[in-house]
Amino acid sequence: MSLTTDFNDYRQRMNERVLAYNNKVIKRFFNLDTNAYQAGAVPVKVKEMLGLACSLVLRCDDCVKYHLGKCHEEGLTDDEVFEVFSIANLIGGSIVIPHFRRAVEYWEVLRAEAALGAPGTHQAATHPPHEH
Amino acid sequence: MSLTTDFNDYRQRMNERVLAYNNKVIKRFFNLDTNAYQAGAVPVKVKEMLGLACSLVLRCDDCVKYHLGKCHEEGLTDDEVFEVFSIANLIGGSIVIPHFRRAVEYWEVLRAEAALGAPGTHQAATHPPHEH
Amino acid sequence: MSLTTDFNDYRQRMNERVLAYNNKVIKRFFNLDTNAYQAGAVPVKVKEMLGLACSLVLRCDDCVKYHLGKCHEEGLTDDEVFEVFSIANLIGGSIVIPHFRRAVEYWEVLRAEAALGAPGTHQAATHPPHEH
Amino acid sequence: MSLTTDFNDYRQRMNERVLAYNNKVIKRFFNLDTNAYQAGAVPVKVKEMLGLACSLVLRCDDCVKYHLGKCHEEGLTDDEVFEVFSIANLIGGSIVIPHFRRAVEYWEVLRAEAALGAPGTHQAATHPPHEH
Amino acid sequence: MSLTTDFNDYRQRMNERVLAYNNKVIKRFFNLDTNAYQAGAVPVKVKEMLGLACSLVLRCDDCVKYHLGKCHEEGLTDDEVFEVFSIANLIGGSIVIPHFRRAVEYWEVLRAEAALGAPGTHQAATHPPHEH
Amino acid sequence: MSLTTDFNDYRQRMNERVLAYNNKVIKRFFNLDTNAYQAGAVPVKVKEMLGLACSLVLRCDDCVKYHLGKCHEEGLTDDEVFEVFSIANLIGGSIVIPHFRRAVEYWEVLRAEAALGAPGTHQAATHPPHEH
Numbered sequence: 001m002s003l004t005t006d007f008n009d010y011r012q013r014m015n016e017r018v019l020a021y022n023n024k025v026i027k028r029f030f031n032l033d034t035n036a037y038q039a040g041a042v043p044v045k046v047k048e049m050l051g052l053a054c055s056l057v058l059r060c061d062d063c064v065k066y067h068l069g070k071c072h073e074e075g076l077t078d079d080e081v082f083e084v085f086s087i088a089n090l091i092g093g094s095i096v097i098p099h100f101r102r103a104v105e106y107w108e109v110l111r112a113e114a115a116l117g118a119p120g121t122h123q124a125a126t127h128p129p130h131e132h
Numbered sequence: 133m134s135l136t137t138d139f140n141d142y143r144q145r146m147n148e149r150v151l152a153y154n155n156k157v158i159k160r161f162f163n164l165d166t167n168a169y170q171a172g173a174v175p176v177k178v179k180e181m182l183g184l185a186c187s188l189v190l191r192c193d194d195c196v197k198y199h200l201g202k203c204h205e206e207g208l209t210d211d212e213v214f215e216v217f218s219i220a221n222l223i224g225g226s227i228v229i230p231h232f233r234r235a236v237e238y239w240e241v242l243r244a245e246a247a248l249g250a251p252g253t254h255q256a257a258t259h260p261p262h263e264h
Numbered sequence: 265m266s267l268t269t270d271f272n273d274y275r276q277r278m279n280e281r282v283l284a285y286n287n288k289v290i291k292r293f294f295n296l297d298t299n300a301y302q303a304g305a306v307p308v309k310v311k312e313m314l315g316l317a318c319s320l321v322l323r324c325d326d327c328v329k330y331h332l333g334k335c336h337e338e339g340l341t342d343d344e345v346f347e348v349f350s351i352a353n354l355i356g357g358s359i360v361i362p363h364f365r366r367a368v369e370y371w372e373v374l375r376a377e378a379a380l381g382a383p384g385t386h387q388a389a390t391h392p393p394h395e396h
Numbered sequence: 397m398s399l400t401t402d403f404n405d406y407r408q409r410m411n412e413r414v415l416a417y418n419n420k421v422i423k424r425f426f427n428l429d430t431n432a433y434q435a436g437a438v439p440v441k442v443k444e445m446l447g448l449a450c451s452l453v454l455r456c457d458d459c460v461k462y463h464l465g466k467c468h469e470e471g472l473t474d475d476e477v478f479e480v481f482s483i484a485n486l487i488g489g490s491i492v493i494p495h496f497r498r499a500v501e502y503w504e505v506l507r508a509e510a511a512l513g514a515p516g517t518h519q520a521a522t523h524p525p526h527e528h
Numbered sequence: 529m530s531l532t533t534d535f536n537d538y539r540q541r542m543n544e545r546v547l548a549y550n551n552k553v554i555k556r557f558f559n560l561d562t563n564a565y566q567a568g569a570v571p572v573k574v575k576e577m578l579g580l581a582c583s584l585v586l587r588c589d590d591c592v593k594y595h596l597g598k599c600h601e602e603g604l605t606d607d608e609v610f611e612v613f614s615i616a617n618l619i620g621g622s623i624v625i626p627h628f629r630r631a632v633e634y635w636e637v638l639r640a641e642a643a644l645g646a647p648g649t650h651q652a653a654t655h656p657p658h659e660h
Numbered sequence: 661m662s663l664t665t666d667f668n669d670y671r672q673r674m675n676e677r678v679l680a681y682n683n684k685v686i687k688r689f690f691n692l693d694t695n696a697y698q699a700g701a702v703p704v705k706v707k708e709m710l711g712l713a714c715s716l717v718l719r720c721d722d723c724v725k726y727h728l729g730k731c732h733e734e735g736l737t738d739d740e741v742f743e744v745f746s747i748a749n750l751i752g753g754s755i756v757i758p759h760f761r762r763a764v765e766y767w768e769v770l771r772a773e774a775a776l777g778a779p780g781t782h783q784a785a786t787h788p789p790h791e792h
Contacts, residue, residue: 014233017240021210025218025300032296033226036289036486041475046442047483053446054453054487055227057623059720060191062230063487078681079437086685087443090432091450091459093585093621094693095715098722101674108677146761149768153738157564157746164560165754168354168553173343178310179351185314186321186355187755189491192719194758195355211305219311222300223318223327225453225489278497281504285474289482297490319491321755323588324455326494342549350553357753358561359583359717362590365542372545410629413636417606421614421696428692429622432685451623456587458626564750569739574706575747581710582717582751591751607701615707618696619714619723 003109007065037070045074049084056088056096056103064103072110081107135241139197169202177206181216188220188228188235196235204242213239267373271329301334309338313348320352320360320367328367336374345371399505403461433466441470445480452484452492452499460499468506477503531637535593565598573602577612584616584624584631592631600638609635663769667725697730705734709744716748716756716763724763732770741767 019027037047048070055063071081085103089096151159169179180202187195203213217235221228283291301311312334319327335345349367353360415423433443444466451459467477481499485492547555565575576598583591599609613631617624679687697707708730715723731741745763749756 011230011233014237018233018236021214021236023211023214023218025296026214026221028292028296028299029218029221029226030229032289032292033229033486035292036483040479041473042445042479046445047479049438049442050446050449050480050483051487053450054484057450057454057621058227058487060227060230063227077437079683082681082683082686083436083438083443084446086683086689087432087446088450089621089686089689090429091447091454091621091623093617093619093624094689095585095619095718095720095723096621097690097693098671098720101671101678104678104681105674143758143761146765150761150764153742153764155739155742155746157560158742158749160556160560160563161746161749161754162757164553164556165354165757167556168351172347173341174313174347178313179347181306181310182314182317182348182351183355186317186352189318189322189489190355190755192755192758195755209305215304215306215311216314219300219314220318221489222297223315223322223489223491225485225487225492227453227487228489275494275497278501282497282500285478285500287475287478287482290478290485293482293485293490294493297493321753322491324491324494327491343551346549346551346554350551350557353554353557353753355753355755357717357749357751357756358557359586359588359591359751360753361558361561362539362588365539365546368546368549369542407626407629410633414629414632417610417632419607419610419614421692422610422617424688424692424695425614425617425622426625428685428688429625431688454623456623456626459623561750564747568743569737570709570743574709575743577702577706578710578713578744578747579751582713582748585714586717586751605701611700611702611707612710615696615710616714618693619711619718 002113003106004065004069004113007062008069011062011066045071045076048074049076049080052081053084053088053091056085056099057092059092059096059099061099061102064099065106068103068106068110072107072114134245135238136197136201136245139194140201143194143198177203177208180206181208181212184213185216185220185223188217188231189224191224191228191231193231193234196231197238200235200238200242204239204246266377267370268329268333268377271326272333275326275330309335309340312338313340313344316345317348317352317355320349320363321356323356323360323363325363325366328363329370332367332370332374336371336378398509399502400461400465400509403458404465407458407462441467441472444470445472445476448477449480449484449487452481452495453488455488455492455495457495457498460495461502464499464502464506468503468510530641531634532593532597532641535590536597539590539594573599573604576602577604577608580609581612581616581619584613584627585620587620587624587627589627589630592627593634596631596634596638600635600642662773663766664725664729664773667722668729671722671726705731705736708734709736709740712741713744713748713751716745716759717752719752719756719759721759721762724759725766728763728766728770732767732774 015030019030037044037051042050048067052064052067052071055067068081071084076084085100089100147162151162169176169183174182180199184196184199184203187199200213203216208216217232221232279294283294301308301315306314312331316328316331316335319331332345335348340348349364353364411426415426433440433447438446444463448460448463448467451463464477467480472480481496485496543558547558565572565579570578576595580592580595580599583595596609599612604612613628617628675690679690697704697711702710708727712724712727712731715727728741731744736744745760749760
């Protein structure tokens with residue numbers, strides 16, 4: 001198991017458990033979360049950059065991983081990701097640095113897996129519909 | 133070792149270490165924390181729901197586990213716990229979701245252990261006096 | 265104008281402005297927020313206590329005012345409100361104290377206005393449907 | 397005095413006071429803050445959207461005002477701004493709503509002043525180099 | 529009324545209101561807060577610097593004002609205060625800057641009032657026992 | 661591998677990866693972070709106590725570990741460290757307690773390793789220049 005499959009498998013398995021309880025507010029909240037990142041006046045790529053920056057300043061490692069996966073799917077370059085990182089580090093301060101280090105580690109795994117894998121297949125496998 | 137015994141054993145062992153240093157402010161703070169959750173105008177069950185909701189919006193996994201254990205002892209149903217979860221997710225936002233997933237996992241372990249165990253015994257064993 | 269009418273008038277006026285932009289995610293989010301506090305397995309009174317405690321530990325003065333208004337409508341006594349305050353201060357720490365002082369000031373205005381007003385009328389006037 | 401000039405005048409006056417103390421770390425930090433938002437692999441417009449979203453989830457009214465001013469200069473439309481708002485509200489939760497209301501009020505002042513003013517003049521006057 | 533007397537008068541008046549409710553947890557918490565800053569292995573001056581830095585990174589204007597008042601009583605120089613500010617800004621990030629500006633404004637009022645006042649009198653008048 | 665070497669090795673390895681991307685804002689931010697803790701009007705020992713207290717109230721385990729390592733190098737006694745802990749717990753509240761427990765565990769490992777090791781050697785090995 002890799003860092004990415006561990007993360008995605010746990011998220012998917014627990015999301016199914018969560019939704020099995022049939023709490024309507026939770027179901028609608030998860031659904032709304034998916035809708036918020038869909039294409040609109042702001043393109044998906046920028047929305048995922050927003051999600052990544054907010055996740056970093058709020059220091060949530062899992063949220064950072066999720067949005068890094070999405071940013072990777074959207075084709076962000078290293079330079080683009082690092083400019084998002086730099087703004088998030090400045091806004092959030094040095095308290096963000098340990099989360100930033102883990103973000104870079106995860107980004108490098110995403111890049112390495114993409115280099116190894118058949119083109120176009122990793123996305124469908126690892127990133128189910130937006131549910132955080 | 134299970135998720136619950138791992139958590140409780142570490143907490144108990146380290147609380148003993150912490151208190152061994154004899155810092156008076158720390159001792160009184162831990163003691164005050166125990167008192168705040170005792171029965172008063174607001175019943176213990178509601179106080180533990182408050183502790184759970186606050187722990188979720190502040191995104192502290194260990195605090196969530198602690199208060200989930202207490203909520204379980206107080207006999208909260210799945211529906212009640214999920215209504216607390218739904219309010220905490222809405223107030224705290226999607227950044228709470230990864231902590232919510234781990235909370236559901238822990239809640240299910242508590243339920244499974246109670247289903248297996250002799251009635252009335254798990255509480256005494258796993259939940260010593262309130263010290264977070 | 266009093267502390268309560270200032271707060272409620274601004275909130276109501278700006279909520280109308282916000283919703284006029286017709287952003288679907290925002291509209292559904294505000295709607296979901298209203299639903300989360302409706303009666304269910306957990307009674308409205310307890311849900312508003314959860315909202316109050318979470319607002320205090322997250323240190324949002326306006327959210328505290330909103331939920332204090334609702335707690336007042338639900339008939340919370342001074343003792344009940346102060347037990348919620350005590351748990352929120354302990355969980356959130358002394359950084360909560362300035363917000364706690366403003367909460368007490370607002371609570372006293374709510375109590376004073378209720379003592380002056382015709383019974384049963386202040387609620388309808390000052391607390392429109394839940395929108396934060 | 398309007399909401400925008402009050403904000404900008406205070407910020408500019410106090411930034412001058414702050415820098416007068418000649419603390420090198422502070423000076424370099426303010427300077428670095430300016431550099432982070434300059435054009436690079438990510439365009440200025442997107443960087444200011446990142447700044448706005450992060451400011452909202454961290455619930456800093458002054459930071460929100462600052463980045464709204466910049467987003468306005470970058471020509472963001474109502475729809476674009478509201479999609480940033482919607483993502484920030486979802487990530488940060490309902491605790492963000494009071495700050496969101498104040499953000500909408502400030503955005504409407506910016507729009508109204510631009511409608512009244514000579515084209516191209518308000519920016520230079522109200523938004524000095526990036527210093528937060 | 530000045531910035532300092534406004535702040536201290538409101539704090540003192542509301543602290544009296546708060547304590548009048550006789551909630552034991554609150555009373556003990558306020559008392560513990562006073563004790564924590566008393567001289568021990570760490571001198572009072574350093575403890576107040578800790579209080580100031582923590583208040584800034586947690587972005588609580590009133591807590592910053594309180595600890596600035598205490599740091600002023602402890603005789604901190606401009607250089608010392610600005611080194612505390614610089615560490616707090618770096619750790620907490622640019623989101624701290626608006627609170628930092630207000631801190632500098634308050635610091636300058638404290639310095640100006642001390643320059644005008646009779647030596648040794650302002651402290652007793654403006655800074656009652658530690659209660660935040 | 662011990663708790664301290666695990667932590668330091670990962671930090672050092674990832675800092676090298678981070679800096680390899682050559683993002684200028686990041687490089688200058690890391691450099692500024694190192695400078696902020698150097699001796700000035702406030703001694704290094706006090707600056708590290710500030711870093712420790714801020715890391716605790718912001719609840720960042722890795723930042724706590726880093727500053728505990730530095731506080732240990734600066735020769736802080738148990739009493740001094742526990743007075744910093746007590747202020748941080750009071751300001752940040754009981755939500756800090758799980759991080760406080762892990763801090764005490766790490767502090768005891770630092771003390772135990774120093775007791776075993778050759779005097780003066782552990783610092784150079786485990787604490788490279790300040791980069792968080």
